[in-house]
Amino acid sequence: xxxxxxxxxxxxxxxxxxxxxxxxxxxxxxxxxxxxxxxxxxxxxxxxxxxxxxxxxxxxxxxxxxxxxxxxxxxxxxxxxxxxxxxxxxxxxxxxxxxxxxxxxxxxxxxxxxxxxxxxxxxxxxxxxxxxxxxxxxxxxxxxxxxxxxxxxxxxxxxxxxxxxxxxxxxxxxxxxxxxxxxxxxxxxxxxxxxxxxxxxxxxxxxxxxxxxxxxxxxxxxxxxxxxxxxxxxxxxxxxxxxxxxxxxxxxxxxxxxxxxxxxxxxxxxxxxxxxxxxxxxxxxxxxxxxxxxxxxxxxxxxxxxxxxxxxxxxxxxxxxxxxxxxxxxxxxxxxxxxxxxxxxxxxxxxxxxxxxxxxxxxxxxx
Numbered sequence: 086x087x088x089x090x091x092x093x094x095x096x097x098x099x100x101x102x103x104x105x106x107x108x109x110x111x112x113x114x115x116x117x118x119x120x121x122x123x124x125x126x127x128x129x130x131x132x133x134x135x136x137x138x139x140x141x142x143x144x145x146x147x148x149x150x151x152x153x154x155x156x157x158x159x160x161x162x163x164x165x166x167x168x169x170x171x172x173x174x175x176x177x178x179x180x181x182x183x184x185x186x187x188x189x190x191x192x193x194x195x196x197x198x199x200x201x202x203x204x205x206x207x208x209x210x211x212x213x214x215x216x217x218x219x220x221x222x223x224x225x226x227x228x229x230x231x232x233x234x235x236x237x238x239x240x241x242x243x244x245x246x247x248x249x250x251x252x253x254x255x256x257x258x259x260x261x262x263x264x265x266x267x268x269x270x271x272x273x274x275x276x277x278x279x280x281x282x283x284x285x286x287x288x289x290x291x292x293x294x295x296x297x298x299x300x301x302x303x304x305x306x307x308x309x310x311x312x313x314x315x316x317x318x319x320x321x322x323x324x325x326x327x328x329x330x331x332x333x334x335x336x337x338x339x340x341x342x343x344x345x346x347x348x349x350x351x352x353x354x355x356x357x358x359x360x361x362x363x364x365x366x367x368x369x370x371x372x373x374x375x376x377x378x379x380x381x382x383x384x385x386x387x388x389x390x391x392x393x394x395x396x397x398x399x400x401x402x403x404x405x406x407x408x409x410x411x412x413x414x415x416x417x418x419x420x421x422x423x424x425x426x427x428x429x430x431x432x433x434x435x436x437x438x439x440x441x442x443x444x445x446x447x448x449x450x451x452x
Contacts (some may be wrong), residue, residue, distance in 0.1 A: 133346075144375070166297060179241060195207075195345055204429075210340070245350050248346075253383075255339045259314075263397075281337075288408065299326060311329065
């Protein structure tokens with residue numbers, strides 16, 4: 086049996102031992118490393134909402150590939166569960182869902198947020214803008230991605246943005262009749278994306294922005310008369326040729342288009358450096374894959390459109406392209422005057438293009 090003195094002595098020794106355990110010393114570092122290693126060894130589960138169906142050629146397939154590559158590269162420790170539009174949130178609610186923490190991540194395109202942030206579409210596609218290689222140069226090697234993140238931070242969105250896909254020029258639109266003059270555009274109801282839609286409005290077109298899955302029924306029910314959407318292979322998969330006959334080129338409004346992976350910022354900051362790096366590498370792979378597939382798949386579809394589907398392909402006249410460009414310059418002037426951040430981004434983008442032209446104007450063959 087302990088005496089009172091021995092009990093007090095034992096209690097004091099135990100207290101001293103506990104205090105010694107809590108002291109910051111060299112032995113605490115392995116504990117921190119061990120905890121981090123244990124965290125990295127636990128599978129990371131992320132819910133990802135998408136603005137497109139995963140079966141959509143090129144774009145939807147890009148997200149599917151991202152998920153598969155991340156799973157493989159991480160040895161199964163980073164898993165994403167994808168939700169189609171409407172399963173958890175609607176296609177146009179991806180940003181809000183990720184920022185609020187309703188879901189951990191989302192796949193979308195910044196052009197959809199024009200109503201929330203006027204400068205957002207610049208990071209998605211620019212009318213009469215650069216080819217994909219130059220656009221990618223500004224985003225990755227220039228100030229583009231820093232400004233892209235600043236856009237979301239400035240407007241209070243709690244997201245980390247990663248570039249997660251890029252496609253080459255889109256078609257310029259599907260019409261039920263030939264468009265030979267500006268007058269033929271007036272009064273049309275048309276689905277149009279991003280900054281190009283502002284150009285069309287100036288030419289008398291009634292514009293709305295519908296998610297991809299809603300375009301066909303809107304055309305079928307004559308809610309809209311015409312639409313632009315994406316690459317020939319994507320437009321074919323949605324069946325536009327079944328309703329409207331005329332497909333116009335070139336896609337002056339989207340010479341290159343990007344897609345984004347949004348991750349809730351609290352979730353992103355809680356990831357280990359290894360996890361963040363793996364996600365970054367997987368998104369870079371997504372850019373290469375989507376751009377290569379986008380370039381490779383269109384020729385066969387264009388031939389099939391004409392020879393099998395009876396599509397009438399048309400090229401815009403120089404007069405109409407001039408009209409689009411003139412209205413685009415008006416849009417830029419108005420937006421830079423109206424929104425300081427648009428002006429800031431546009432100035433940086435324009436300065437990069439002007440400098441790039443020293444190289445770009447001489448390095449490439451004209452075909």
